[in-house]
Amino acid sequence: MKTLSLKSLSKTYFDLYAGSHHTALHDISLDVPAGEFVAIVGPSGCGKSTILNMVAGFIAPSGGEILVGGEPVRGPGADRGVVFQSFALFPWKTVLENVGFGPKMRGVPKAERDEIARDYLGLVGLAHAADRYPNELSGGMQQRVGVVRALANEPDILLMDEPFASVDAQTRMTLQEELTRIWEDRRPTVVFITHDVPEAVFLANRVVVLSKGRILEQVEVPLARPRVWDRLVEDDAFKSLSNKVLALVRAA
Amino acid sequence: MGAGNRLAGALTFVMPLAALVLIWAVVVPAFQVRPQIFPSVAAVIGAGLAGLRDGSLLTHAATSLARVAIGTVLAVLVAVPLGILMGISRGLSAFLTPLLRFFSVLAGIAWIPIATLWFGYGFGAIVFVIFNAVFFVVVYNTLLGVSTIPMPLRHAAASLGAGRRAMLSDVLLPGALPNIVTGIRTGLGFAWRGLIAAEMIATNVGLGYMLFVARDFYQTEVIVLGMIVIGALWLSIDRLLLAPLERATIERWGLVRA
């Protein structure tokens, strides 16, 4: 696990339609210690995905620096696993091959990476679906595969951009519980983007509220773990933290 | 698709063809059509049997098929890498697209005259014509296929540690495959037509040639036989080779594109 630090990060896009520059992020500085679970919330368009895409190495910052374990980011890399809102599973690979793709890229022999992939699929109750193709799975199942595909590569940092936004509410809660359980077990550094405030509070150790491309406030979440919805929905500390963050987001 | 369904599918496909043969069998004797105008069913069957017996029909068909196969394979081998390169390089794609558009209009028989000047009459000229018919369509479809691969898939692969080679073999190639297959299917259709035309002009063996010389001797039964073989061969290639290829892979991936 590695630390992640953003140093005075900024991003200016050139808007083709308006023909002008638009600054999506101003001077973002953030330190995420190794093994911490940070959620970033904020209204639509405040720059959440922009931060994540820069950390993932998909787009370059306009200013500032991103350090992973002290090293500057220069593009996508296996040290940063990404879980996409659109799942982004390879349709031409079976579930097992999808999950084994990271290990395959590392040169792990077939038998061994199949075993790794099966273990990870077992973690989310999908061992039985190993030989199916992604389009034969439900959305919730596909996203479970997306999560374990990133995990199976043992990244130092796990980046997730609204990964549960496109599944139904019931499935979303199950996925959230599975994710906290896995996180407690393996303690990866996680940056989780969402605009669902209860989701952020439920999952994270710290919630960063973003507003118009700046960090508005950071809220620590000292709730005990393991966290399960049955208990937290009634929990006063959870409720007041959620309300606090919600008020910040609405003011944002 | 179950076996029953497939049988029903085959039947609905064959029935109209059978009906056409039936009409032919009735009309030609009923109106006493002269054999120089149109042959009887029996004459064509006779010509077919004769052609099989002396081996000439097989030679013509095999030669034509071999030309198409070689021209197509060569075209695909060059077109797919070029299409993928264009798919990942904006500059290359911008530069080559107008050329591609221009030449795809010309693809096929327009090349026959110059091909015979370059390669002489025979194998080279005909394979060249087929290469042209297939090449441009496959390049274009490969390019289309690569550019329709969703960006998150490429990002996902990169984040899982894929380098250039793995990106090519595990993402770009399979991602573009549905379009590549469509391109090959379309290109082969062009190629098959181009082949017949080219063989009428530029060779002394092959199905097109067989048709063309038969005309000089008023052998309508050989002409019609040739036409039937040409059509039937194409339908078999398309239905028995290309369509199952699509079904076996692409449909299961959920990638079928209209």
Ligand SMILES: Nc1ncnc2c1ncn2[C@@H]1O[C@H](COP(=O)(O)OP(=O)(O)OP(=O)(O)O)[C@@H](O)[C@H]1O
């Ligand atoms: N490629 C781009 N070109 C120009 N402007 C962009 C581009 N990508 C994002 N933007 C702009 O940057 C700002 C931040 O976008 P971003 O996608 O990071 O927001 P977000 O917080 O993830 O929003 P959402 O919650 O809707 O996903 C927006 O104003 C958006 O219009």
Ligand SMILES: [Mg+2]
């Ligand atoms: Mg976003």
